Amino acid sequence: MEQQSLNLFVEKIKAAENIAVIAHKNPDGDALCSVLAMARLLEINYDKQCTCIYDGNIPDNLDAVPLRKWMHYYAKVEEPTKFDLTILLDYGTIRNIGGTIDFIKNSDFVIEIDHHQNDAPIAHMCMNDSDAAATAVLIYRIIQQLGWEYDSSVTNLLAVAILTDTGNFRFTRNGEALRIMADLVDYGVSIRYLQDLMNDKPRRAVQTESACAANAKFYHHGRLAVAIITHSDYKHLDGRGELVLSLLRQIKGVEYVVLLKEQRENQIGVSFRGRTCPVDGVATAFGGGGHRFASGAVVQDTLANVEKRVIDAFRRL
Ligand SMILES: [Mn+2]
Numbered sequence: 001m002e003q004q005s006l007n008l009f010v011e012k013i014k015a016a017e018n019i020a021v022i023a024h025k026n027p028d029g030d031a032l033c034s035v036l037a038m039a040r041l042l043e044i045n046y047d048k049q050c051t052c053i054y055d056g057n058i059p060d061n062l063d064a065v066p067l068r069k070w071m072h073y074y075a076k077v078e079e080p081t082k083f084d085l086t087i088l089l090d091y092g093t094i095r096n097i098g099g100t101i102d103f104i105k106n107s108d109f110v111i112e113i114d115h116h117q118n119d120a121p122i123a124h125m126c127m128n129d130s131d132a133a134a135t136a137v138l139i140y141r142i143i144q145q146l147g148w149e150y151d152s153s154v155t156n157l158l159a160v161a162i163l164t165d166t167g168n169f170r171f172t173r174n175g176e177a178l179r180i181m182a183d184l185v186d187y188g189v190s191i192r193y194l195q196d197l198m199n200d201k202p203r204r205a206v207q208t209e210s211a212c213a214a215n216a217k218f219y220h221h222g223r224l225a226v227a228i229i230t231h232s233d234y235k236h237l238d239g240r241g242e243l244v245l246s247l248l249r250q251i252k253g254v255e256y257v258v259l260l261k262e263q264r265e266n267q268i269g270v271s272f273r274g275r276t277c278p279v280d281g282v283a284t285a286f287g288g289g290g291h292r293f294a295s296g297a298v299v300q301d302t303l304a305n306v307e308k309r310v311i312d313a314f315r316r317l
Helices: 003-015 029-044 100-104 135-146 152-165 175-185 189-197 203-216 242-249 280-285 303-316
Strands: 017-024 051-054 071-073 085-089 111-114 218-221 222-230 256-264 266-276 292-298
Touching: 003 085, 003 111, 003 135, 003 218, 003 280, 017 029, 017 100, 029 051, 029 071, 029 152, 029 218, 029 266, 051 100, 051 203, 085 100, 100 152, 111 135, 135 152, 135 175, 135 280, 152 189, 203 222, 222 242, 242 256, 256 303, 266 280, 266 303, 280 292, 280 303
Parallel strands: 017 051, 017 085, 051 071, 085 111, 222 256
Antiparallel strands: 218 222, 256 266, 266 292
8 A cells, every 4th residue: 555545544534524434335245344344443543433334235144244233224324414535445336336326426535445446436546456355455454554453343344354255265366365364363363253153144045045056057068057036036135146156166067157136127137257267358248347256247138138148148258
């Protein structure tokens, strides 16, 4: 992190009367836990009470993370509605922001801290690095550079963020996330405890997701697995349906996994996963984005059409 940016960051925090902390819509582990960790860090180090705001749904398996109750659904935020400073974390692109966009637009100053590839950042100041395995990694760098104090909620939150965004370290491309996790474990974090905390989903969610995996179809000599969650089952899905994706990824010969989620009529959420081949290009072709091996898009079309288009897109890969 550039010292100049960090100095301005601290200056803005100190001067702000009210601060919002926001991440992408339908927060995953990194988005949710980075928001909560940042809010707690500003409380510990600067005595600031931040407003943590989200849009969409928070997965059930993240219900027990520390400080979860600090998250406010955007439509229910009453006071304040105008912020001196917004810290925007782990959002990717403006398309992923959702209903919190007005808070961001109305803020006097916006600072973003993100590890997504993003050609059009929207903040006044960016502390981005797409080589970081998670946004929580960037927060840990800030803690170290600024010598911030932290506590066990912060370390547990950062650990959950890193575990979820790296797929339990499967997606790391360098040792940084592992070195940070080593520090967190030395501090007292128990990975087993955190895994148990996340493996505590409603029965219906696990059964819906395993049935969805069981009904998947396979194309292109078994290299592509396509699973579908229809609208009536969508409410039982936990977050993005990571269980479906992880089950199908375990099948011999499957290189790509695609999960189609009928969020509403003619609006299909698509999750792409690549085992060893990248899927960021195909997500971009569908108007989405994300990471090299884990990406997604939201497509306005019928379920049947999106299914056809997906099968066709992978014909050439
Ligand atoms: Mn992330």
